[in-house]
Amino acid sequence: MQRVKKILNDTADVVAETVEGLVLASDGTTRLMDGHRVIVRQPSAREAGRKGKVGLLVGGGSGHEPLFSGLVGQGLADAAVCGNVFAAPSPDAIAAATQDIDDGAGVLYVYGNYAGDVMNFDMGAELAGDEDITVRNVRVRDDVAAAPKERIDDRRGIAGDLFVVKIAGSACESCDTLDEAWRITAKAEANTRSIGVAVSAGSIPETGKPTFELGDDEIEIGMGAHGEPGVSRQKIGPADAVVDQMMAALLPDLPFERGCEVALLINNLGASTMMELLIANRRIRHCLDQAGVGVHRTEIGHFLTTQEMAGYSITLLKLDDELKHHLDAPARSVAYSRG
Amino acid sequence: MQRVKKILNDTADVVAETVEGLVLASDGTTRLMDGHRVIVRQPSAREAGRKGKVGLLVGGGSGHEPLFSGLVGQGLADAAVCGNVFAAPSPDAIAAATQDIDDGAGVLYVYGNYAGDVMNFDMGAELAGDEDITVRNVRVRDDVAAAPKERIDDRRGIAGDLFVVKIAGSACESCDTLDEAWRITAKAEANTRSIGVAVSAGSIPETGKPTFELGDDEIEIGMGAHGEPGVSRQKIGPADAVVDQMMAALLPDLPFERGCEVALLINNLGASTMMELLIANRRIRHCLDQAGVGVHRTEIGHFLTTQEMAGYSITLLKLDDELKHHLDAPARSVAYSRG
Amino acid sequence: MADELDAVAVRAMLLQVCTRMIENTDRLTEADQAVGDGDHGIGMRRGFTAARDKLEALEPASVAEVFKTVGTAVMAQTGGASGAVFGTLYRAGATACGDHALDAATFLAFLEQGLAAVQKRGGAVPGAKTMIDALAPAAEAARAAQADGLAAMIRAAADAAQQGVQASRDMIATTGKARTLGERSLGHPDPGAISMQIQLAAMQDYVAGQRED
């Protein structure tokens, strides 16, 4: 089979070149750590006059750009550690990033709940612990398709990362202690639910091959952010039916009840058209109206991608006043500038 | 041939459903005009206390989302008129939008320089003229691949639309007269140059067919925003070589000379990965460094798409203090929030 | 042989035009895929479907009203370059009809005023590979057939349009979305010219059918 067509240099260099390009795209607001694929906010919080700030470290495998690396900046993460494509970063890089951003108040890690990330971030935290740095974790487990609610720890992190990192960024900016920033971030994580669908696969640049095969008329419901299989593979129906099925999985899970207010994220997994996402949004809002759920804020576009996978995910974050405050706080980065 | 796979309802309804979804995505900051596919800022400038503001109307064919409709908002356009997929909007919709936003100071039209748009916007302006509304046009002609510089009026508008609309939005917000807003916007347009490349085609939802065919190892240099052919079709080389070729067409055209400062836009035409754009950014910055051109601001992502076409364009806008001021002014919309 | 058509007959003739245009959606789309952005067929289908619906609902008071109805529907619903040019053709052409029934002189005026309006609107000259390259020869042939009556004039116009479509193959586009193709546009006929020819051929067939009655 023909390699998937892309405009690349040597495929072994994609991650190194991507982080280089990301730093340049930040117009001086980030830098690359020496010897590691770690993108660090510049000036640092301390350099910008904010002493003793709780550090926020995010990261995971590459290939999902603009996340996580695009979320380093004011009101967001202090650093992002970038693994290889679809592979968690290594403990040494995580530890180095932790040391770089710690200013005495400890560091909060926010990352997706995958075996690889958990193991590597845990090892990184242990190495950082050797340097007397306190670390706490929030692992994003928003994908309702990954496991039933009773086994929430088996759920993986998908586009809900965006909201959790956004809120963590604001919390770490404003809270005095790591524990307080952790509490708010953990609440955001606990209130976030997502589900994705895909109609065609992405590919890993080094292999050049689609990571799965799907029939010409098939859709995968519950697709993971690396092309991991979802809950069902079926004939692709009209957009409204697809959305209805996704919403039926999302709404009862938390649950999102009548009278509650949410932030809504429709995330493009890669090659879907914005048109499809906007058409979905119509129906999502219809479903939310029916359920009596209000929308405080909508995000729609490419945030956590799976290379050129075609499909999208829907994320709902249930808000209270505290979460709303942190969600609406200003933020500036390559991938997310608001407020 | 199999239809291109997408998540849609009835393909005849895509535009109607897309504008509906866009308005909902704006969280109350836009509304849809009765009887027309026109998205209008809400509250209007007048309702927000800004009397006699110069109106800014943008628009063109649909299928390029998030532009133009995603650029309606504070510091940006007062309204966007949405044609069918790849088809300019009709004169009656343009005239209706013009009347809706005019507050006595006249209306500036900003749109891409295509025969269809020119004819329809001109007719719309004539209809508006019948109602004593003054209209001025800035037609974006940024695509250097479309015609040689001597025939600049034969050039079409591609992603440079973003910068021109951004600056027009700020100018219309702050200038007292239509002529002054026009002057600044026309300067922005005159200083903008773009070029695009594509490795695979987008499709029009109603036909479900790719709009062109390209060999498995081919790239089209100078690809238009509707899949119109470019200047050459060749074997796809490494990313750095592709970028070098694009920059060699861009830099001498204005020209962008040693010591000048630019805004840089790398626009995803649809299905390319952010990774590819970031990798390109690396090389673009290298080329700009070599040419002694500084970058004031970088935008990178999906702005003017061609459905699921894979490829990207590079836009340079040469800045002076006035343009920089208007480029940096705050803006809020579905597609573009900064500052 | 009807050498004059009243408003009701013109309505029937234009309904035939609508039907033919809708039937040719795929052909027109494919032609536009070769040299443009691939939407001409669906644009024309939208426009002429709207025109058909308006015509079907219309109790026509005049020939002018029939032409204008088509032009207005096409302009509003097609969008793009072709919505503007064909909308302009029918709307400007309508003003040539006055209160008259459609006879040879009126049809010639329709084509000539329509052509002038299209050229004024879009600024394209003959040879630029547009629908003008079917319309201009049609108008010219109509003028040459002035003395021959309506049916012969429409046939002459349709034949000339057909030749115009063929001639457009050898033209390099200098306007519209085919413009940047340059030499690559050679060998492909212009989509809008094909549309123009289909419309005139539909009129010809209608009038020929009338004649045989």
Add this chain to the structure above:
Amino acid sequence: MADELDAVAVRAMLLQVCTRMIENTDRLTEADQAVGDGDHGIGMRRGFTAARDKLEALEPASVAEVFKTVGTAVMAQTGGASGAVFGTLYRAGATACGDHALDAATFLAFLEQGLAAVQKRGGAVPGAKTMIDALAPAAEAARAAQADGLAAMIRAAADAAQQGVQASRDMIATTGKARTLGERSLGHPDPGAISMQIQLAAMQDYVAGQRED
């Protein structure tokens, strides 16, 4: 027949492991495409290429140093789940070696301590369809072959790992990226288990080659 390997020989044995792992890139990637995210082969290639480079530059002072070199390189360069688990296996296994040459007892300790560390690190139990399902039976077989010397022990371990790979076909994944596949993971072996088996088979072949010398 070498029933004890010094640090230089262990280095040669692990170079053989690196070579085999690099050769199996495509097979491992395909296995991961079936049940995971399709990157296992390229991850292992990155990790074991780095390990090979480090080993080639190494003047090994001890067996422990050789194992640790591999573990550290794999952990730093592979990333993902497999970087963590194989990195942990070699690094934790290294601590079992002390200053000894590699004999049967040391190899058994390597496997058992490595296994324990991997289980502690990732929390996966046997039957969860991971590399543990090759490693645990290998360690068990090694213990049973305790009295038979190093070469026989490695052979027994490699054979058991091979059976573990087969057995993993019938397991439903409950960890890693295959987790959500549920029943759909049935029939496919675990990629990491295949890697474990390839590594033990490479060791076995090395020791067998040594013996024939």
